[in-house]
Amino acid sequence: MDQSFLLMLSNLLHLHNYLDPTTSPLLSSTTLSSSAADATSTSAAPLLFFTLASVLSYLASHPPTKKPRKPSSPSPSSAAAKPPSEFSVAAFRALSTEHIWAMEAPLRDAQWRSLYGLSYPVFTTVVEKLKPYITQSQLSLPSDYAVAMVLSRLAHGLTLKTLASRYALEPYLISKITNMVTRLLATKLYPEFIKIPVSRRRLVETTQGFQELTSLPNMCGAIDTTPVKLHKISPDTINGSMYTCKYGFPSVLLQVVADHKKIFWDVCVKAPGGYDDATHFRDSLLYNRLISGDIIWDKAVSVRGQHVRPYIVGDWCFPLLSFLLTPFSYNRTGSPPQNAFDEALMKGRKAVEEAIGLLKGRWKILQDLNVGLNHAPQTIVACCVLHNLCQIAREPEPELWKEPEENGQPPRVLENEKSCYYYGESLRQVLADDLYQRLSSR
Template sequence: MTMDPSFLLMLSNLLHLHNHLDPTSSLLSDSHGPSTTAGISPTATLSSTSAAPLLFFTIASVLSYAASLRSSSSAANDQNKNSNSNDPTDYSVSAFRALSTEHIWTMEAPVRDAQWRSSYGLSYPVFTTVVDKLKPYIAQSNLSLPTDYAVAMVLSRLAHGYSAKTIASRYSLDPYLVSKITNTVTRLLATKLYPEFIKIPVSRRRLHETTQAFEELTSLPNMCGAIDGSPVKLHRLPPDQELLNHPSAYRCRYGFPAVLLQVVADHKKIFWDVCVKAPGGTDDATHFRDSLLYNRLTSADIIWDKVINVRGHHVRPYIVGDWCYPLLSFLLTPFSWNGTGTPAQISFDAALMRGRSVVVDAIGLLKGRWRILQDLNVGLNHAPQTIVACCVLHNLCQIAREPEPPIWKEPEETGPPARALENEKSFYYFGESLRQAMADDLHQRLPSR
């Protein structure tokens, strides 16, 4: 054992004090050499027959041990500070454990929430909402982590795009465990919380609020949502998928492998419908026709209790999309993709695209807040539920009015205009007549605005 210099000095001082008090039993006699600090032998000290030196040696040992503890604690704190300065934000369970000690309750709410958003993509109150809502389901899932730790780990992956292997190696966890927890939490978000936070606006109050807000934005009446598709990039395709000789089915219009996300957003950039059912090479119109929303709209399963009259046309609530979608009575699209047409048609197209801009911004916020969607590093089988889970969390953040992150920008869409199918002709003809009537009505109202 190496003797600490401070300990030796302390022991020397105590022994000198002992000699002063009891010179007849001096431990610093000539038989033990000169009275220097370096010449003191701990074994000689312990062999003394006097109780006094043993008492002093005990006191010295205790003090030295306490000093060494303080020194070790200080060194550990310095090491942690240095570690934190090298990696200012820990993004998983370790960060959660550090933040969730009692000192969080003494922090100012803005500072606390800023730390939470940096680590988990949302503020502390929204985080606790997610935990409380998932706790009953996670308790039944036999996970090896408490609910708050499990949710923290998954949110850190979604917010920063870390792979399971990265988190596992950084925090000495089993990659299989990280994947299992991620799959469990995203599945619960996509199934148990979806009905509560992603809802079609059918109630009279919400429908009126939505259509009124869109009319203030576009001057077009009874618009209740905007639809768009977005490819979510896959980190890679699994080998078994490539062996199917259909890798091109997943190659999207921008050239990378992806799955296709379809969303409908309201004026607050809150999604009220989400669908992930197609590989990235699928066009928007085909994906839409394969969605539950399309089936519900064509079968009149969705009852919107609001009808207005525009130049003799009964206008029910409708959604808007770009030219990649077919023109239908419940889905209005621009007259032209290149800005041609009559003055009334050009004005209508500009107004419609202002309404459509909310869904473009909503998708940009979604991918800006949950960066895993910029390069999805989960298995293909779990990709849809991970995307839907991020949409649920997006809505939670929008409802709670969380600060909006920088918007993820995607390239401008290109492609031929979609055409109506034979079985959609009646919807198309009604939509065509309705669109022209609304364009004429808008053009007539423009000078008086």
């Protein structure tokens, strides 16, 4: 019972005893006269009325308080309907349009890289180029928010479940947005940012860059492959065993050609991880264009009377051709000129090895690709486009992803390649002799 109510009753009894002392408990009932008893009964009625009126007045002025209801725990659906503030559209909008410009540029870009894998200016470039296509799709989310969501997945390798929880969206919608953005990167932005160096200016810049690295003239690219690990592969995939690469995990094979700045100028994802490098190369569009003479590099130099056109270099797992030079041996067991050439060639190949290391270091989804097999190629190519954007913008280079050591035997020469093979063999020896003479005369 309320303590104030008890106090009020106590005061009323005290008042009653003060007004009618005959009712005091200190007096014996046997000492009461009949007249006193009559007086008591007469004075009790007004007091009773007074007491009841006071009680009713108190109750009217102090309505009973309702016991607060214990808040019910929200249902999973209602909880999911409210996005976490840190990753909500409103929070993203506040960060990207207001707070971001109040920060110092290095701090701003470092924060953006930690979230989305690239600096804020590069991010806005991607958004501006993709926005017209995303707008046409009538997506219910803002274009920059959708791009940020996909970049966070590519940069950190987040799963659909993790992203769905973080952004309070259904997994199927996350998958839809990822497929749309990676497809746009792989198709709409690919021609702009991944180009074969056929223009005179770019060709001269590339060959001069490689010559500074290797001392070999007219090198215009370095080729290599890397298996991109698949998170899982469906048991009913046709020829599923072909996806198991030489390192023992399911994968698809990525082939890239990079320049001296570690920028890709050709990307091909066309084969399961179980294919060898030579087979994958021969199935590529680049090989068909080179062997047919479709690609014409209008820059040639003369070395010891030999007409040397631009060429690319690869390891011993690729075929030796007029436009693709490989080492004489994999363990430096050739002559001094041949060993000098092999050492120089491997310096050129280091550019593509580091480019692949940067690619997988920046876009960690490529370390364990958690997308469907049908969407794997476009996701890989999208990451290659983003890699080039970062290299062109001179973004800080992350820690390199370390590739396993590669071993293999030189591939056999195909019948249609024999003329290219013999020319490549002659060209390689001429370059080796010339390089060794120049090194010896220093």
